Amino acid sequence: MKLKVTEFLALILAALVMGVFWGTWFTLTRSIHNFSAAEFIHIGKTIIANVAIPMAILMPATLLIMIAVIWQSRRINKPSFYLYFLSFLLMVVTLIITVAVEVPIDNQIKIWTETTIPANWESLRHTWDSFHTLRTFTAIASVGFFSWGNNKAYKMNELSLCLSCKAWRNTIPWNLEIKTPHLMGNKIFCQNMYIQSSFGYNLRQLMKGCVIRPL
Numbered sequence: 001m002k003l004k005v006t007e008f009l010a011l012i013l014a015a016l017v018m019g020v021f022w023g024t025w026f027t028l029t030r031s032i033h034n035f036s037a038a039e040f041i042h043i044g045k046t047i048i049a050n051v052a053i054p055m056a057i058l059m060p061a062t063l064l065i066m067i068a069v070i071w072q073s074r075r076i077n078k079p080s081f082y083l084y085f086l087s088f089l090l091m092v093v094t095l096i097i098t099v100a101v102e103v104p105i106d107n108q109i110k111i112w113t114e115t116t117i118p119a120n121w122e123s124l125r126h127t128w129d130s131f132h133t134l135r136t137f138t139a140i141a142s143v144g145f146f147s148w149g150n151n152k153a154y155k156m157n158e159l160s161l162c163l164s165c166k167a168w169r170n171t172i173p174w175n176l177e178i179k180t181p182h183l184m185g186n187k188i189f190c191q192n193m194y195i196q197s198s199f200g201y202n203l204r205q206l207m208k209g210c211v212i213r214p215l
Contacts, residue, residue: 083149090142
């Protein structure tokens with residue numbers, strides 16, 4: 001599977017995982033301490049029934065696709081590789097929080113009733129809420145770092161032509177202006193030859209032997 005495809009799939013899946021946690025945290029659990037025992041049990045059972053099976057599929061699938069992206073990018077783009085790996089670790093933390101803390105509490109909530117709810121239910125609710133907040137923001141950070149890595153990969157793809165700057169000097173006549181639909185903005189001069197680029201001075205380390213000048 002091509003890297004661009006796996007990057008796209010991983011980003012979509014990670015965003016879906018983040019969305020489930022973010023939506024619950026933003027719309028519901030910030031006010032969870034205002035719910036009565038009966039309301040908490042009813043809402044808890046409803047959410048558990050809706051997300052348990054889909055998330056049991058979605059989170060492992062996300063991690064597997066992330067592993068594929070990490071493996072494919074390891075020799076192609078080191079900055080993206082490290083950002084993807086950090087994103088993966090954050091998603092693993094999110095999964096550990098879910099499996100080790102949230103799911104055991106969910107399993108208790110599933111069998112509660114108003115008459116059988118334990119005396120420490122408020123303490124359990126507080127624990128669930130605290131760790132849900134934590135996993136929400138680890139998921140957000142995971143998506144953020146993955147998007148950052150994907151952005152770096154995109155820029156490297158757009159600018160791969162620049163890496164052959166030295167070769168151009170031997171194969172393309174000087175004073176030849178090359179324009180492409182994707183590279184527009186600042187002129188990058190390779191001695192007397194230049195192309196158009198939108199990334200300007202960020203290319204200085206990539207353009208060995210070239211001088212970058214603004215338009």
